[in-house]
Amino acid sequence: MKYRIGLIAGWWLLAGCQTTQAPFDPQADCPKLAYCGQCASRGGCSWCGDPSQGQCVAVGHAECTAPKAWSKTPDRCPPPPEDAKGSALASPASSDSHVAKDLGAQRYNAIRSALTRAFPQANVNDEVVGSVAAVLAHQRQNAKGPKDERGREVAPVHKHVKAKGHTLYLGDATHHRVKSAPPAARPMQSQFTLSLPMVRVTLPDAIDPASTVIETAIGDVDLSRDHLLGSVDLIADKYSGKDYLGYRPARVDLITPARLEGSRFGAIAVYLGYRSKADRGPSFYMFEAGSATGDAKMIYFSPSMAPIASVTSYYLPTPFVTMRNIYSGGVTMKPAPNEDEPKSMIIRSTVPGDKDPYLTVTLDYRRVEELDVPIPSHMTADAGARVALIAKTMGLENAVELQSVLAELGKSLSWEEVPRYMDGK
Secondary structure: OOOOHHHHHHHHHHHOOOOOOOOOOHHHHHHHOOOHHHHHHOOOEEEEOOOOOOEEEEOOOOOOOOOOOEEOOHHHOOOOOOOOOOOOOOOOOOOOOHHHHHHOHHHHHHHHHHHHHHOOOOOOOHHHHHHHHHHHHHHHHOOOOOEOOOOOEOOOOEEEEEOOOOEEEEEEEEEEEEEOOOOOOOEEEEEEEEEEEEEEEEOOOOOOOOOOEEEEOOEEEEOOOOOOOOOHHHHHHHHOOOOOOOOOOOEEEEEEOOEEOOEOOOOEEEEEEEOOOOOOOOOEEEEEEEOOOOOEEEEEEEOOOOOEEEEEOOOOOOOOOOOOOEEEEEEEEOOOOOOOOEEEEEEEEEOOOOOOOOEEEEEEEEEEOEEEEEOHHHHHHHHHHHHHHHHHHHOOOOHHHHHHHHHHHHHHOOOOEEEEEOOOO
């Protein structure tokens, strides 16, 4: 398994050595979560109080006395404040940032600012900035990169892997937008498809140092750093009660993108839960929504295999949404005798008060025995470029800064429908 040398060398020079992040510590880390929905999605955390005046605390380490009340799962959280904007997890470059020194302060700050505008609640650290900078540099030098059999771009850096010990999938995710962001909300078309490598792992009953990271052919699945409910115990603590499942799951599988060479593209993962270990198919599922830089943000739970009718998004994956947007969707499994295999998922995003969604994401699962795995930061740059071009088409204020770094790259990517307004204006 050899990487294409040119870009990977640049990636290492810019991104530098990978940092090791400590596992999530509820006592230390729950209070850092500023919003009820995101707090209540995280195992070991609960929200005490109302959305604007409450606090996220570690379960078992605080009391919540009347008139305050616990919100232990995100569906119990009232809608977020109307002015909730969120903020990207980016801080000014330190004086000893080798990535800033290698890129130069102007280039470093431009890329970091563009990414934080494209992904408002993402964790944009030196690793992310450095690896995306390498991708952008490669794309400038190779405007016409390799294509797959469908005419879509292939990441310039990848390794070829074969399934070993875990089931592998390619998730072909089609993003179809039919309306611009409020307040204009004009009819528009934008459609593209990206293929996302994913792996299926079975969660341990409990997380301990030996089970926190699962090594797979496409990268590491870090159940504490990159996932909100990384064990059966954490899921049972949230959802085994009579208001939800009414039982403790015997097994839970997670189908997810992995972390490779320090980066992860974590837009979506799905948990499949089983009442009995011998069940031929799952009994319930959960979506885990996250960011283009790898951090998970929200859990959307279904107590059965029925579609999720309406949940508050409670996070900001792009600059085109608010935390009050409404999500709906579901997972479809294949028919017997393959009822344990996912067929597709669909997620719709709707502005509160609207009848129809403005954005629909459909992901079709393809089980594969081998595949080329891109460095995830390439997918982060790809997603940022698409956000930038859509923002430019909409005429959003933040498109100026996005355009200077990412929008031109977006033009070179393949689209089924290039972003455009439909009313001729």
